[in-house]
Amino acid sequence: MTAAQDVSAEPATSHTAVYNEKNASILIGMRDGVTGDFVLKPREQAVVSVFDSNFLVGDGIWEGIRAVNGRVQFAREHIDRLFQSAKAMFMDLGLTKGELLSLIHQTLDANDMASEPHVHIRLVVSRGLKRTPYQNPHVNIGLPLIVIIPEIKAVDAAAKARGLRLGTTWVRRGPPDVKDEAWNHISKATDVQACISANVMGVDEALMLDLRGFVKTCNSVNFFIVRGCEVWAPTKDNQMQGITRQKTIDVCRASGIMVRELDFTLTEVYGADEAFCTGTFPSQLHVTHVDGRVIGDGKRGKVTELIQRLYQEEVKRDTERSREEIMAGVEAPRDLRSLKELEHLLK
Secondary structure, eight states: OOTTTOGGGSOOOTTOBOOOGGGGGOEEEEEOTTTOOEEEEEGGGOOOOTTBHHHHHOOEEEEEEEEETTEETTHHHHHHHHHHHHHHTTOOOSSOHHHHHHHHHHHHHHTTOTTOSOEEEEEEEEOOEESSSOSOGGGEESSOEEEEEEEEOOBOHHHHHHOEEEEEOSOOBOOHHHHOTTSOBSOOHHHHHHHHHHHHHTOSEEEEEBTTSOEEEESSSEEEEEETTEEEEOOSTTSOOOHHHHHHHHHHHHTTOOEEEOOOOHHHHHTOSEEEEEETTTEEEEEEEETTEEOTTSSOOHHHHHHHHHHHHHHHHHHTSOHHHHHHHHHOOOOOTHHHHHHHHHO
16 A cells, blocks of 8 residues: 555545545546547546646636435535536536536446445536637637546544544635635635645644634535534635535524524634534534634534434435436426415415
8 A cells, every 4th residue: 555545644634534445446537628528537547638727727617526326415406516617617518417417427337336335526627628828718629628536435434533623724715706715616726725724733624714804614614613502604705605514504404403604703613512514525524623722522512413413314315316316306497386376476
């Protein structure tokens, strides 16, 4: 095993995974934007041109997605977010949402992942090939390059049981007129700087504030606190539009747990009874320390534990559907049935 494969040599973070030797031989799905061909390539052969937009100017978008036994988890939400990012970036993907889901299915099947419960997919879209190194999309050739990387990645149980230690970084979350955090963009320089800050501080993740000093998010996961039995979530302003974040809020509210989306300060974090982070890979991870302060009793709290169970039930409900049901959901038009009652009232 190489040093790169020895995850025990790495610090525990929100993305610490169990090493799986099968990942060395995965096939990666690639849709060429010039030819339109979709091919499956061994890991070591899945390469891109030095004239690719992602390589030259970081011009692309991405999604981190889970698949359970060949079923893409929260497929509609992830694909909708990708297409929203593409539209914001003025990027024509050249295929429908259903066609993209089909490419993901092809990639999973080529890797015999129909019975794998812990697959993590990195879906990367580059604006595509350029004739010459220049930022303007006018020099691009063809459609975007689509890359689908599936790996078997189970969350490391020991890291999850230990929880996360956070430290507040100097790197701030900026407003949408600088770099809209609603873009799931390849340019992660802000988050990488915050991650480096966490490494320097010797903690697992960096806690980031907005320009006004309110708590916002971590460098790779969203952040919540619990005060009493209330769950507090920072407002969506200036932070990642996390799907697991929203699903966590949804399952809480459906079960009668009070969730408040509001601005709050580090003082209120330090005094919280519990804190946890959310993300597609780790689901929910409890926080034990923030800036050296112990949160609650330093252990996973009762509210966090309940939310973890509620969320896993929602994942199970979603991924026990057939592929046909999931595809129908991805391709379904807007549900306007609620307008029928309003139209009736207006008559």
